Amino acid sequence: MEQKRRRPLRGVTLRLALCALLTGLILLVAVFAPLLTPYDPYAQDMSAALQAPSAAHLLGTDTYGRDVLSRVIMGARTSVFSSLALVAIICVGGSFLGVLCGWLGGKVDTVVMRLSDLFLAFPGMVFAIAVAGLIGGGMVNAVIALAAISWPKYTRLARGQTLAVKSAPYITAAVMANNTPLQIIFRHILPNIAGPLLVTAALDIGTMMMELAGLSFLNLGAQPPTAEWGSMMSKGRSMIQTSPWVVLGPGFAIFLTVLVFNFLGDTLRDYLDPKRRGVRSE
Amino acid sequence: MKKRLTALLCLLAMLLPMLTACGGKETETGDNGEKVFRYGTTAYGPAMSNAGLNPHDNYSGWSCVRYGVGETLFRFTETMELEPWLAAGYEWLDDVTVRIDLRQGITFSSGRSLDGQAVRECLEDLIAVHDRAPGDLKIQSIAAEENAVVITCSEPNPALLNYLSDPYGAIIDMDYGVTEDRNVAGTGPFVAYEIADDHVYLKKNPDYWGGEVKLDRVEVTAITDGDTLTMALQSGQIDAVQGLPYASLPLFTDNPSYTISSADTSRVFFGAFNYETPALQDLRVRQAIAMAIDKESFTETLLNGNGTPAVGPFPGNFSFGSGAVTAPGYDPEEAKALLAQAGWTDTDGDGYVDKDGEMLTIRWLTYPGRMELPLLAEAAQATLKDIGVKVEVNSTANSADILESGAWDVYVSAFVAAPTGDGAYFFTTHCLADSAKNRGGYYNEELEALAAQLRGTFETEQRSELAAEMSQIILDDCGFFFASYLKMNFVMKSGVTGFTAHPSDYYEITAQLDMTM
Numbered sequence: 163m164e165q166k167r168r169r170p171l172r173g174v175t176l177r178l179a180l181c182a183l184l185t186g187l188i189l190l191v192a193v194f195a196p197l198l199t200p201y202d203p204y205a206q207d208m209s210a211a212l213q214a215p216s217a218a219h220l221l222g223t224d225t226y227g228r229d230v231l232s233r234v235i236m237g238a239r240t241s242v243f244s245s246l247a248l249v250a251i252i253c254v255g256g257s258f259l260g261v262l263c264g265w266l267g268g269k270v271d272t273v274v275m276r277l278s279d280l281f282l283a284f285p286g287m288v289f290a291i292a293v294a295g296l297i298g299g300g301m302v303n304a305v306i307a308l309a310a311i312s313w314p315k316y317t318r319l320a321r322g323q324t325l326a327v328k329s330a331p332y333i334t335a336a337v338m339a340n341n342t343p344l345q346i347i348f349r350h351i352l353p354n355i356a357g358p359l360l361v362t363a364a365l366d367i368g369t370m371m372m373e374l375a376g377l378s379f380l381n382l383g384a385q386p387p388t389a390e391w392g393s394m395m396s397k398g399r400s401m402i403q404t405s406p407w408v409v410l411g412p413g414f415a416i417f418l419t420v421l422v423f424n425f426l427g428d429t430l431r432d433y434l435d436p437k438r439r440g441v442r443s444e
Numbered sequence: 445m446k447k448r449l450t451a452l453l454c455l456l457a458m459l460l461p462m463l464t465a466c467g468g469k470e471t472e473t474g475d476n477g478e479k480v481f482r483y484g485t486t487a488y489g490p491a492m493s494n495a496g497l498n499p500h501d502n503y504s505g506w507s508c509v510r511y512g513v514g515e516t517l518f519r520f521t522e523t524m525e526l527e528p529w530l531a532a533g534y535e536w537l538d539d540v541t542v543r544i545d546l547r548q549g550i551t552f553s554s555g556r557s558l559d560g561q562a563v564r565e566c567l568e569d570l571i572a573v574h575d576r577a578p579g580d581l582k583i584q585s586i587a588a589e590e591n592a593v594v595i596t597c598s599e600p601n602p603a604l605l606n607y608l609s610d611p612y613g614a615i616i617d618m619d620y621g622v623t624e625d626r627n628v629a630g631t632g633p634f635v636a637y638e639i640a641d642d643h644v645y646l647k648k649n650p651d652y653w654g655g656e657v658k659l660d661r662v663e664v665t666a667i668t669d670g671d672t673l674t675m676a677l678q679s680g681q682i683d684a685v686q687g688l689p690y691a692s693l694p695l696f697t698d699n700p701s702y703t704i705s706s707a708d709t710s711r712v713f714f715g716a717f718n719y720e721t722p723a724l725q726d727l728r729v730r731q732a733i734a735m736a737i738d739k740e741s742f743t744e745t746l747l748n749g750n751g752t753p754a755v756g757p758f759p760g761n762f763s764f765g766s767g768a769v770t771a772p773g774y775d776p777e778e779a780k781a782l783l784a785q786a787g788w789t790d791t792d793g794d795g796y797v798d799k800d801g802e803m804l805t806i807r808w809l810t811y812p813g814r815m816e817l818p819l820l821a822e823a824a825q826a827t828l829k830d831i832g833v834k835v836e837v838n839s840t841a842n843s844a845d846i847l848e849s850g851a852w853d854v855y856v857s858a859f860v861a862a863p864t865g866d867g868a869y870f871f872t873t874h875c876l877a878d879s880a881k882n883r884g885g886y887y888n889e890e891l892e893a894l895a896a897q898l899r900g901t902f903e904t905e906q907r908s909e910l911a912a913e914m915s916q917i918i919l920d921d922c923g924f925f926f927a928s929y930l931k932m933n934f935v936m937k938s939g940v941t942g943f944t945a946h947p948s949d950y951y952e953i954t955a956q957l958d959m960t961m
Binding site: 204205206208209211225226227299381385386387399400401402403404405 | 670692821837
């Protein structure tokens with residue numbers, strides 16, 4: 163079988179470049195947040211409490227007189243890095259488990275799949291709230307709670323993909339060439355199933371960011387005084403009618419970031435999808 | 445395209461009536477043209493330990509009295525002085541015996557007449573089953589006469605009448621008992637007909653002894669989320685609220701559609717130090733922490749002026765209150781100096797003081813049930829950071845378990861310091877060796893002696909002096925710190941009358957409540 167690859171569609175490439183640029187910008191803001199904040203995001207100044215947006219405070223100030231813009235910038239670090247860490251954990255861990263199930267089959271596969279059925283049977287967010295409530299608040303615990311419920315998706319996807327490539331001639335050839343199972347998994351299976359996993363992970367970043375923000379909104383995520391978008395919205399919600407800027411700043415940040423990561427995921431899927439890119443098999 | 449537009453219009457047409465149905469009830473009349481008062485509150489439910497109306501259970505007496513079902517023998521005036529309510533008068537026969545004459549012509553909602561026997565049965569059940577009442581009342585025996593009771597205490601109890609005015613002292617008909625849904629037969633202007641953990645529905649008591657009850661029905665609904673409460677009032681779904689977030693109050697002030705009734709209460713937001721924590725065994729460290737809390741900013745900015753900075757446990761309107769005691773104010777420089785004297789300095793330049801290689805970290809435990817407490821915690825976290833103390837805030841509804849485990853250094857809570865108008869209550873509850881809520885293990889021998897003296901003192905002025913002296917001792921020891929006193933607000937539609945905030949925090953719905961819209 164011969165594969166001929168056409169040049170990727172120009173539009174997709176452009177979109178991907180744009181998404182990568184925007185993602186890069188968000189990551190840069192997160193990495194260099196302490197250098198970018200115009201004020202100390204944790205410094206309280208009660209005399210400047212709840213000031214409307216002005217030249218001095220572009221997004222206004224919160225109840226404690228803290229600059230909302232500075233907290234939104236600093237919050238990028240907590241929100242984005244936590245989401246990335248969470249997606250990395252569930253993607254790597256879940257995928258590894260899925261590949262093992264697909265490769266080994268038998269009892270291991272049965273046990274892990276029934277376990278994943280069990281986790282998938284729970285309403286995800288409710289289960290995460292229960293776990294976070296049990297192990298206590300804090301960003302690390304929120305990540306653990308969400309990781310505990312989110313891994314089965316990757317396990318099932320990786321298992322399915324592994325089963326699909328397991329019977330491919332190049333895997334048979336690798337077995338006959340006396341490669342160890344680990345060598346086969348890392349050299350031949352993972353590179354061939356990475357595309358769908360990567361796309362799923364990219365699409366999940368936005369979702370996980372929303373879920374982490376949700377847990378923080380319920381006081382199960384970031385603890386005071388940590389600047390985190392979900393908890394900032396939670397603390398400001400009683401001011402939505404009187405001082406809306408306290409909520410709008412972090413709210414818009416969540417909206418924009420989730421949008422960018424979702425676009426990135428979509429575009430990555432289009433870019434890697436052979437059908438969309440016009441790959442034809444002969 | 446045309447099809448899509450049609451579908452969209454159909455969808456909107458379907459949604460519109462649904463949205464309209466979600467809107468508020470604009471009228472105060474019920475199905476039969478009844479006058480119905482709908483009241484939303486954050487202060488009812490299992491989390492407040494006051495669900496149900498049985499006054500002999502935990503704090504449910506507060507609900508019984510607040511919602512106009514039960515009445516006590518005596519009650520407090522606006523200036524927190526005692527006046528007879530179901531009682532007609534009283535006379536101390538000796539140090540331990542008091543005779544209380546009852547008003548005549550009063551009946552319970554069950555139809556039974558209020559007499560000496562009914563009061564005796566009620567009080568006997570109270571001291572048999574309630575957790576706090578036996579220790580407060582110290583009743584040895586109760587003799588019933590036709591229209592009086594004679595109460596004998598096991599030891600002199602000058603505050604007996606005050607304690608009988610606590611909501612747990614609401615007189616209910618024990619023949620009627622307590623129903624499965626926690627209903628009781630009281631003597632108040634309203635009778636409950638439906639009780640659950642999130643609401644109490646009441647109808648007027650047509651035979652109320654205190655005059656005509658102006659409303660036909662009252663619906664009390666627990667709405668724990670402040671924002672929901674705000675929107676329910678704005679939409680007209682409810683007629684009055686208690687417990688609005690401070691951030692929402694500006695929406696209703698200077699608004700002709702609403703009126704606000706406020707009262708300074710003796711509910712104090714205060715912290716207890718844990719004496720098990722080695723660093724906090726040093727008076728200078730406790731003083732430094734207390735001095736680093738900016739009470740003025742907390743009350744002025746975070747509470748929008750709806751509170752008064754506290755000095756001691758009691759507010760200034762008590763003769764033994766803030767005006768009678770002294771405590772250092774907000775002084776971060778002096779706080780730093782005290783920490784330095786105690787050996788806590790920032791040796792590694794990380795912004796936090798340390799000693800013998802250990803950073804001074806305070807586990808600040810509080811709970812979110814009172815919205816002021818998390819605000820205070822976050823404000824204190826910043827001001828304590830300024831003096832180099834790291835604060836880890838744990839604001840959890842599960843605070844009781846953490847208190848039990850001892851994994852805390854400062855526990856900040858809200859407490860009505862003088863619900864009975866007398867100073868003894870705060871000390872007996874929080875500060876003595878045998879106090880049920882002395883969580884931090886505070887002890888002072890002189891305070892114990894003064895408490896014993898207070899127990900035997902009948903003279904009001906002397907009691908006030910003793911209470912002030914005791915307050916000063918706990919302030920000097922810095923076993924506790926006091927942040928602010930609560931200003932309670934009721935916000936209501938402008939046509940609501942007779943709904944007034946009371947300093948005691950437990951008189952709300954009365955026969956005078958009316959709506960003239």
